[in-house]
Amino acid sequence: MTKLSVNINKIATLRNSRGGDVPNVVQFAKDVQRFGAQGVTVHPRPDERHIRYQDAYDLKPEVYTEYNIEGNPVDSFMKLVLSIKPTQVTLVPDAVNAITSNAGWDTLKHKDFLIDIINEFKRNDIRTSIFVDPVLKQIEGAKETGTDRIELYTETFAHQYSLGNKEAIKPYAECAQLASKLGLGINAGHDLSLDNIQFFKENIPNLLEVSIGHALIAESLYLGVENVINMYLHKLK
Ligand SMILES: CC(=O)[C@@H](O)[C@H](O)COP(=O)(O)O
Numbered sequence: 001m002t003k004l005s006v007n008i009n010k011i012a013t014l015r016n017s018r019g020g021d022v023p024n025v026v027q028f029a030k031d032v033q034r035f036g037a038q039g040v041t042v043h044p045r046p047d048e049r050h051i052r053y054q055d056a057y058d059l060k061p062e063v064y065t066e067y068n069i070e071g072n073p074v075d076s077f078m079k080l081v082l083s084i085k086p087t088q089v090t091l092v093p094d095a096v097n098a099i100t101s102n103a104g105w106d107t108l109k110h111k112d113f114l115i116d117i118i119n120e121f122k123r124n125d126i127r128t129s130i131f132v133d134p135v136l137k138q139i140e141g142a143k144e145t146g147t148d149r150i151e152l153y154t155e156t157f158a159h160q161y162s163l164g165n166k167e168a169i170k171p172y173a174e175c176a177q178l179a180s181k182l183g184l185g186i187n188a189g190h191d192l193s194l195d196n197i198q199f200f201k202e203n204i205p206n207l208l209e210v211s212i213g214h215a216l217i218a219e220s221l222y223l224g225v226e227n228v229i230n231m232y233l234h235k236l237k
């Protein structure tokens with residue numbers, strides 16, 4: 001079975017656009033777990049434009065499934081994760097001003113840095129995962145860092161699949177096979193959706209967890225809007 005971890009960054013983005021507390025991110029996390037999600041993911045960025053550091057603390061007592069905190073291990077992020085002690089930390093090399101994550105780690109170039117950071121989290125009993133492109137030598141490099149898991153960066157797959165190119169799964173399947181052989185756990189995320197998730201899952205052996213945010217929230221709007229319009233119409237009769 002592959003676990004679904006719901007990335008709730010978009011809920012924070014919507015809340016922040018009005019400055020109040022609607023929608024409430026903690027309530028949303030409680031609800032997705034009640035509906036069956038097996039994890040909650042947040043990706044706090046230093047500018048806190050999406051999820052805020054305080055949200056990550058507030059979520060800690062309410063996330064009774066797997067709590068996954070993603071981000072670039074700058075000092076403030078390290079401090080946050082080490083004090084919350086989530087189930088898993090996913091290291092992502094995102095630039096401060098990037099709209100969203102747009103590349104995996106160069107695990108060869110940053111090997112020593114990653115080893116130090118991963119050791120620190122493992123000393124604190126936090127499972128580690130590192131965000132990587134589907135490139136075999138990067139998986140081998142990931143193994144050298146001592147990480148428990150990798151997260152395959154699925155943007156290219158999702159884009160190519162939407163264009164009808166099913167061959168785009170190949171490098172992911174090859175990397176997953178290698179990762180399994182090396183004893184690395186396999187997560188995946190970025191732009192996974194109701195359209196592509198089944199095909200991805202069927203072709204990736206030993207897929208432990210996917211984290212999904214952007215598409216899942218957009219799909220929830222579409223799949224829920226008819227119901228909400230009808231509720232308004234009913235009250236306006
Ligand atoms: C690590 C990753 O794949 C990203 O998708 C990220 O977690 C999403 O974060 P945003 O919602 O802030 O773009």
Ligand SMILES: NCC(=O)COP(=O)(O)O
Nearest residue numbers: 007189190191211213214
């Ligand atoms: N790690 C990927 C993630 O948390 C969600 O990415 P996306 O579904 O918002 O693209």
